[in-house]
Amino acid sequence: MDALTDLLDGPRARGAFMLRCVLDPPWSVRIQDEAPLTLVAMVRDEAWVIPDEGGPEHVRPGDVVIIRGPAPYVVADDRGTAPQIVIHPGQHCTTPDGTSLSEAMDLGVRAWGNAPDGRTEMLVGTYQMRGAVTQRLLAALPALAVVRGDTWESPLVGLLGEEIGRDEPGQEVVLDRLLDLLLIGTLRAWFSRPRAEKPGWYRAHGDAVVGPALRLLHDDLSHPWTVADLAARVGVSRAALAQRFGKLVGEPPMAYLTGVRLAQAADLLRESEATLESVARQVGYGNAFALSTAFKRERGVSPQEYRTSPEHRPAAPAR
Structure with missing residues (x-):
């Protein structure tokens, strides 16, 4: 992916x-x-x-x-x-x-x-x-x-x-x-417009090093990724990957991965049948506590507060 x-x-x-x-x-x-x-x-x-x-x-x-x-x-x-x-x-x-x-x-x-x-x-x-x-x-x-x-x-x-x-x-x-x-x-x-102001990750997708790294991350968010592991998979040194990734994407590989994981977790929390423990495993956190800590640090609310907040539910249209 x-x-x-x-x-x-x-x-x-x-x-x-x-x-x-x-x-x-x-x-x-x-x-x-x-x-x-x-x-x-x-x-x-x-x-x-x-x-x-x-x-x-x-x-x-x-x-x-x-x-x-x-x-x-x-x-x-x-x-x-x-x-x-x-x-x-x-x-x-x-x-x-x-x-x-x-x-x-x-x-x-x-x-x-x-x-x-x-x-x-x-x-x-x-x-x-x-x-x-x-x-x-x-x-x-x-x-x-x-x-x-x-x-x-x-x-x-x-x-x-x-x-x-x-x-x-x-x-x-x-x-x-x-x-x-x-x-x-x-x-x-x-x-896809020729002169589109594309985000860094979009432009980086075509890079010979960062593109494969991005695909690996998105293809398996639950994997316990490290920069060293990711660098080995794409055939470059850890320092080379970190430098190239940061330059093209605008943030280090693990910071990018954290953002993607928490965004995916927020999406999964909309599904009432998905437990917090299940969500944590799917996005690469060892347990619900680890996900809750990271989620609250990033978003300012706990996963449970995010899930039950009215602003994340649709408003009934006026008739």
Whole structure:
């Protein structure tokens, strides 16, 4: 397993918020739902995505936008259109002065907007639970990433558009998995751009020494790795590996491994059937106590506190 595969294996939508937005200009929506990650696929017409910090992005049909939260942003038909709608945590929508718009904007099953046949159409998928997207993935992304429709081809947006309005048994699971696939495909396209600002571990993947070392680590997190062991596996000295790894990845091999292990542990803790002892063994810690100590030192909370904290559970969308 390479580092990118491991990273992209992380997204696990659970009860994600999915919506087809249909709007007639002029329109402007301020998003302050505090969600960790949102995808917007432009189907018809054009729009502007305007973060509170950073430059705006003009998006066209076929473009997919990845927005990393929790900072607020605006999506509008034009940069000069003032927000008319505010989306709050739990996907509750109001006017800027607080008047509820939930009923007025409801257009049916997972459809929302100011006109049933509006000129603008977007598909929106929001990961509402922080634990559904790994911190390592969020750290690797800018606040706003746009994959242009003319740079990649995928049937996923069309398939999501077909499924999003259906109301059948198991539909929520279908949509969750489609959102995961769309995110993975979009991220892969974004990371593969010629001038992409790639994380150090991504660039290091192509190195003749560090690339194999990264694959070894990700392929077997439970192995009791040492720098000496890893260096022997890739055929270089311990000093040479440590120096090259630190230069390309930006941190020493064991620090990188600790981060990956704890990120994986955080993901596994979302699974209620996984005991702390089991999680510890899977990510390379000898016992639950060793994992708890490392986890609390790194994250500031114990594994149990992390598992039960409301911020790692999805918020119920407003109706």
